[in-house]
Structures are given as C-alpha cells and as structure tokens.
Amino acid sequence: MTAPALLAQTFRGPFLENAHLGHAVISDTLGVVEAWGEAEAVVLPRSSSKMIQALPLVASGAADRFGLTEKQLALACASHEGAPEHVSAVADWLSTLDLGEPDLICGPQPSRDTDLKLQMIRDHEVPCRLHNNCSGKHTGFLTLGKFLGAGPDYVDPAHPVQKSCLDLFETVTGLESPGYGVDGCSAPNYATTVAAMARAMAWYATAHTRDDSLSKAGARLVQAMYAWPEMVAGRGRACTLLMRAANQPVAVKTGADGYFVAILPQQGLGVALKIADGTTRAAECAMAAILVKLGVVDAGHPDVRRFLNPDILNWDGLVVGKVQPAASLLS
Amino acid sequence: MTAPALLAQTFRGPFLENAHLGHAVISDTLGVVEAWGEAEAVVLPRSSSKMIQALPLVASGAADRFGLTEKQLALACASHEGAPEHVSAVADWLSTLDLGEPDLICGPQPSRDTDLKLQMIRDHEVPCRLHNNCSGKHTGFLTLGKFLGAGPDYVDPAHPVQKSCLDLFETVTGLESPGYGVDGCSAPNYATTVAAMARAMAWYATAHTRDDSLSKAGARLVQAMYAWPEMVAGRGRACTLLMRAANQPVAVKTGADGYFVAILPQQGLGVALKIADGTTRAAECAMAAILVKLGVVDAGHPDVRRFLNPDILNWDGLVVGKVQPAASLLS
Numbered sequence: 001m002t003a004p005a006l007l008a009q010t011f012r013g014p015f016l017e018n019a020h021l022g023h024a025v026i027s028d029t030l031g032v033v034e035a036w037g038e039a040e041a042v043v044l045p046r047s048s049s050k051m052i053q054a055l056p057l058v059a060s061g062a063a064d065r066f067g068l069t070e071k072q073l074a075l076a077c078a079s080h081e082g083a084p085e086h087v088s089a090v091a092d093w094l095s096t097l098d099l100g101e102p103d104l105i106c107g108p109q110p111s112r113d114t115d116l117k118l119q120m121i122r123d124h125e126v127p128c129r130l131h132n133n134c135s136g137k138h139t140g141f142l143t144l145g146k147f148l149g150a151g152p153d154y155v156d157p158a159h160p161v162q163k164s165c166l167d168l169f170e171t172v173t174g175l176e177s178p179g180y181g182v183d184g185c186s187a188p189n190y191a192t193t194v195a196a197m198a199r200a201m202a203w204y205a206t207a208h209t210r211d212d213s214l215s216k217a218g219a220r221l222v223q224a225m226y227a228w229p230e231m232v233a234g235r236g237r238a239c240t241l242l243m244r245a246a247n248q249p250v251a252v253k254t255g256a257d258g259y260f261v262a263i264l265p266q267q268g269l270g271v272a273l274k275i276a277d278g279t280t281r282a283a284e285c286a287m288a289a290i291l292v293k294l295g296v297v298d299a300g301h302p303d304v305r306r307f308l309n310p311d312i313l314n315w316d317g318l319v320v321g322k323v324q325p326a327a328s329l330l331s
Numbered sequence: 332m333t334a335p336a337l338l339a340q341t342f343r344g345p346f347l348e349n350a351h352l353g354h355a356v357i358s359d360t361l362g363v364v365e366a367w368g369e370a371e372a373v374v375l376p377r378s379s380s381k382m383i384q385a386l387p388l389v390a391s392g393a394a395d396r397f398g399l400t401e402k403q404l405a406l407a408c409a410s411h412e413g414a415p416e417h418v419s420a421v422a423d424w425l426s427t428l429d430l431g432e433p434d435l436i437c438g439p440q441p442s443r444d445t446d447l448k449l450q451m452i453r454d455h456e457v458p459c460r461l462h463n464n465c466s467g468k469h470t471g472f473l474t475l476g477k478f479l480g481a482g483p484d485y486v487d488p489a490h491p492v493q494k495s496c497l498d499l500f501e502t503v504t505g506l507e508s509p510g511y512g513v514d515g516c517s518a519p520n521y522a523t524t525v526a527a528m529a530r531a532m533a534w535y536a537t538a539h540t541r542d543d544s545l546s547k548a549g550a551r552l553v554q555a556m557y558a559w560p561e562m563v564a565g566r567g568r569a570c571t572l573l574m575r576a577a578n579q580p581v582a583v584k585t586g587a588d589g590y591f592v593a594i595l596p597q598q599g600l601g602v603a604l605k606i607a608d609g610t611t612r613a614a615e616c617a618m619a620a621i622l623v624k625l626g627v628v629d630a631g632h633p634d635v636r637r638f639l640n641p642d643i644l645n646w647d648g649l650v651v652g653k654v655q656p657a658a659s660l661l662s
Binding site: 010012013014015016017018019020021042043044105106107108109118121122132179180181182183184185186189191257258276277278279282314315316317318320321 | 341343344345346347348349350351352373374375436437438439440449452453463510511512513514515516517520522588589607608609610613645646647648649651652
C-alpha cells in the first residue's frame with residue numbers, strides 16, 4: 001500500500017500551517033496515466049459520483065419518456081447551492097411528475113445562496129428539501145422510479161433505482177464495489193478505488209466517441225454538465241467557475257470530504273482525487289493544479305487562481321496566508 | 332524528523348472516510364513525558380497561546396492597576412463565541428478604560444451564538460469588533476497598552492505590548508521563537524515547537540506551587556479560566572464543556588487550524604497538540620482522548636463523548652458515521 005502524497009499546503013506568514021495528503025489519478029480508459037499517493041485506495045466518492053447515479057435515468061429511457069431537458073440532466077448531476085434558480089427548477093421538474101417536495105427523501109438543508117439564506121432568516125422561513133444540494137439528483141431518482149413503476153422509498157439499497165445505480169456504477173468503474181456508506185442526502189454512496197473512479201471519468205470523457213446506448217447516455221450527461229455549469233453548482237463555486245474558465249469543454253464535480261473528479265473529452269482523460277483528511281479547499285486547489293498541468297485552464301485566470309493559489313484573509317480583510325498546491329502536481 | 336502520527340479518523344458506514352495526522356505532547360516542566368508524531372514540529376499555536384498573550388497583562392501589574400476581575404482575566408484568555416454575555420462584558424471593560432469598539436484592531440466577526448446571529452440578521456445589524464472571538468484578548472492588550480502609556484497600534488510587533496508578549500512567550504516556552512504569522516485578529520502569533528508549547532502548559536500547571544511573581548500571574552490566569560469556563564468559549568463549545576466535565580480543575584484552550592492545549596494542575600502536566608491538516612473536529616477528538624487517558628474526564632460523560640466519539644449526522648438527522656480517536660492516544 002502506497003502512502004498518501006502531499007497534494008496541497010497552507011502557509012501563514014513564513015510558516016507551514018496545514019499539510020493535506022491524498023490520492024490523485026489521471027486515467028485513460030485503459031488505466032492509470034499518472035498517479036500521486038495510493039491509486040488503489042478505496043474511498044466513497046460522495047457527490048463526485050452524481051453523473052454515475054444519473055446514468056440509469058438516461059440509459060433506461062426514463063429521461064426521454066419524461067422529456068427531460070439538458071438543464072434538468074445537469075441538475076440531476078448537481079451539488080447545487082440552493083439558489084432560487086435551482087429551487088424553482090427542481091420544483092417545476094417535480095410538478096411535471098405530479099410529485100412535490102414531500103416526495104424527496106434528501107432532508108432539508110439551508111440554502112448556500114447568501115441572499116436567499118439571509119432573506120429566509122428574515123422571513124422566518126425554514127429550509128426545505130428543495131434547498132438540499134442533492135434535490136436534483138433525488139428528482140432524477142424519482143423520475144426513474146416512476147418510469148420503473150417502483151415504490152416511494154427510492155434510497156433503499158434494495159430499491160430498483162439504487163440497484164440500477166449500483167449496476168452501472170460497477171459497469172463504468174469496472175470493479176465490484178465493496179459496499180456503501182449513507183450519504184448526506186440519505187442515498188447509498190458506493191465505494192471504489194480512486195483509480196477506478198478516474199477510469200470511470202475517462203469512460204465519460206470518451207463516451208461521445210462510442211455508439212452503444214450506455215455511452216450515448218454518458219455523453220448526454222457530460223454535455224449537459226458543461227452546457228449548464230451554473231446548474232451543477234452555483235455562482236462562486238469551484239465546479240461552475242472551473243468549467244467556465246476552461247479553454248475546452250470539460251465537466252468537473254466536487255464531492256464532500258475532499259473528493260473531486262474531472263472529465264476531459266478532448267484528451268479522453270478522467271481525473272479523480274481524494275484529500276485524505278477531507279478538506280474541500282485542498283481538493284479544489286489540487287484539482288485546479290491538475291487542470292493547469294493538463295492545459296485545460298490557465299493558472300493566471302482569476303477564477304482558477306482563487307482555487308489554485310487563494311489568499312487567506314483574516315477578519316480585518318488582511319492577507320495573512322495562502323493555499324498552494326504540491327509542486328509535484330504541476331510538474 | 333518524525334512523521335506525524337494518526338490522531339483521529341472518521342468513518343462512514345464501514346469505510347474510513349478521513350484520517351487526521353498530527354503531533355501531540357504530554358509534558359511536565361522538565362520536558363516530554365509522552366509524544367505522538369513529531370514533538371519538535373514548529374507551528375503557530377494560534378489561540379491556544381492566549382493565556383501566554385495575557386501573561387504580561389497580569390505580570391506587569393496592569394491587571395491590578397485597572398482592578399480587573401477574574402471574569403475579565405478569563406475573557407483575556409478567551410476565544411469566545413460572541414454571545415450577548417461576552418459582547419457586553421467586553422464593552423463594559425472597554426468603557427472602564429475610556430475606550431470603545433473602534434479602539435479594537437481585531438476586525439469584525441459574526442457572532443457564533445445562534446440566537447444572536449439570527450436576530451442580528453433580522454435586525455439588519457452588522458457584526459462589529461466586539462463580536463470577534465478575540466475581543467477579550469484585544470481589550471487585555473489595550474489595558475496593558477494604557478498601563479504602559481503606549482500608542483494605539485497595539486498589534487504592531489514593535490509595539491511594547493507585543494514585545495512583552497514575545498518576551499514572556501519565549502520565557503514560558505523556554506525557546507527563542509523563530510518568528511510569527513499574523514493571526515485571524517491581526518495580532519502577531521509566535522511560532523514554537525509542540526513540545527515547547529506543552530512544556531509551557533506544564534509551567535502554567537505548576538505555577539500555583541511557585542512564589543515568583545511571573546508564576547503567580549500564570550496561576551491567576553489558570554484559576555480564571557477554570558472558574559469562568561463559559562467566558563473562555565461558550566455554550567456547546569469544546570473548551571467550556573470539557574472544563575466543566577473534568578473531575579478536577581483543568582484549563583483547556585483551542586486554537587484555529589487544529590491546535591489544542593490543556594493545563595492539568597493536579598498532575599503538574601501540560602498538553603499540546605496540532606492536527607497537521609488543521610481540522611478542529613479532529614483536534615477536539617484527540618484532546619478529549621488524551622484527557623480520558625490522563626483520568627481527567629470520563630469517556631462516558633455526554634459532554635466528553637460529543638467530542639471523543641461524536642456521531643456524524645446527515646441532513647435528515649440519520650447517524651451515518653462517527654469520529655474516533657486513534658487507539659494509540661488511549662492506551
């Protein structure tokens with residue numbers, strides 16, 4: 001077993017303050033192209049697996065049966081910030097299914113859109129399940145469940161929706177999953193190696209070159225993500241800004257606890273990384289570095305620099321430190 | 332150089348999700364009693380050094396000259412949550428100096444007291460410097476500055492207040508500091524080894540046994556911290572709850588980016604630890620484990636368990652994982 005590698009650090013003045021170790025893999029469809037840390041580390045990819053969890057929705061024919069738009073497919077792959085545009089898009093989608101907020105099983109989460117969050121506090125309004133960052137994914141689950149004629153408990157691992165998700169998760173990762181953990185939104189989240197996850201992202205990156213129906217479904221999801229970057233995350237968030245800053249169509253997706261993946265169709269490459277201590281800021285920094293290394297984004301772009309080399313500010317707004325990626329990621 | 336050691340982990344279902352490495356030292360006044368990781372790692376102790384930053388305030392005679400109460404001394408050592416009782420106590424103290432909120436240089440910080448924070452949002456009230464978790468420390472700096480007849484820029488490392496702080500920091504750690512970083516509140520924060528910081532805490536733990544004036548000043552600060560645990564942090568916070576849960580008088584103090592110290596007068600021991608990735612939840616877990624090991628708190632006490640072995644809940648309130656300390660901390 002390889003040790004995790006240094007992926008990012010923070011400094012305060014001249015002193016190293018935090019060191020973030022982890023595992024990162026660049027893969028093509030055949031396997032590892034380059035790796036840092038332990039490529040075979042088995043972890044939960046959390047929301048970085050959302051484009052896999054949305055795959056049965058498209059591959060089954062459910063998306064076409066219910067006439068889902070590209071924007072709705074992007075939402076099915078999203079960890080959105082619960083801004084008004086996300087909340088209304090999910091509510092509208094649910095209504096086309098004759099369903100509503102109570103049918104979601106994702107739990108309520110406060111909006112991460114600052115204006116909406118403050119307005120809801122002032123209006124004494126309680127966050128609901130539509131605000132949950134996973135409400136698009138869950139509406140995708142409900143759409144598939146309706147198509148399959150299955151029951152309402154769609155987060156049960158024995159439910160046809162989750163059995164489809166596991167089946168296609170193992171198909172695109174090319175590995176049997178050793179099991180699952182329950183995610184923040186109550187859905188099962190299947191474990192796999194970082195290398196298998198990167199290879200799955202390479203499968204997505206090359207899906208547009210293949211004619212089989214599963215690959216066509218994957219290609220539609222990738223297309224939806226980079227066509228609607230603001231639906232996948234939101235204003236000021238890493239996924240949205242890095243997709244917009246890219247000099248070519250790419251899809252990137254964060255996951256909780258320091259996971260991050262990228263799909264690079266022009267290169268036919270996939271990337272997966274996990275910060276072993278779970279720090280999101282470090283995962284964003286490491287992913288930005290790998291995208292710079294691969295020539296997908298420019299290190300000098302302001303929306304890249306804010307993740308690659310962000311200043312650390314104190315309460316008075318002074319610059320007191322910085323985040324920086326491990327040199328090995330950029331070489 | 333020794334590698335950092337595993338200090339805490341989180342699990343989600345059967346899967347390891349996050350591993351937190353770091354350095355921890357139990358020390359007496361002579362030196363290391365037990366260590367995990369690299370005892371000589373040089374880091375910034377951040378707010379874990381507040382009882383040292385308050386030492387010149389007492390040792391100089393300024394605290395007596397201005398008739399400071401024990402409660403005010405606890406506030407000088409605090410990272411308080413900006414609850415109404417903290418804000419009003421700091422405002423009252425400033426007024427006794429004929430000073431006010433604009434004289435603080437700590438920057439504004441939103442209150443971390445939920446009720447006050449929500450009320451301020453509803454009232455469109457902007458957080459001020461009184462709400463900053465360091466406002467007590469800064470009022471201590473202003474008190475010392477007034478006593479010394481020094482100028483208003485008390486966070487300048489060349490200011491007499493900060494020169495006194497550095498002088499006593501080096502005295503109690505027994506090491507020349509290699510320099511400082513600027514803290515979240517704009518004050519210089521001096522670096523030292525984890526071992527030296529633990530030894531400094533042992534100096535505080537034994538201060539009540541010595542007759543020199545510096546030791547008497549240190550003993551007064553320790554006494555103030557454990558007499559006023561709710562002033563040092565606040566309701567629901569680790570420092571306050573662990574001090575209250577202890578079966579003997581102890582003082583514990585968190586610092587940002589995964590630092591934590593403890594002063595154990597009955598054993599004459601000091602503890603210092605740093606989570607190398609900066610995760611507060613892991614630092615709280617590791618400190619709770621060391622306090623259990625040393626017989627200071629009971630692992631079954633609910634206010635210990637919430638830091639030692641907390642459940643991880645998801646948005647729907649389900650238990651989906653747990654935090655646990657490294658076995659080596661408890662053995």
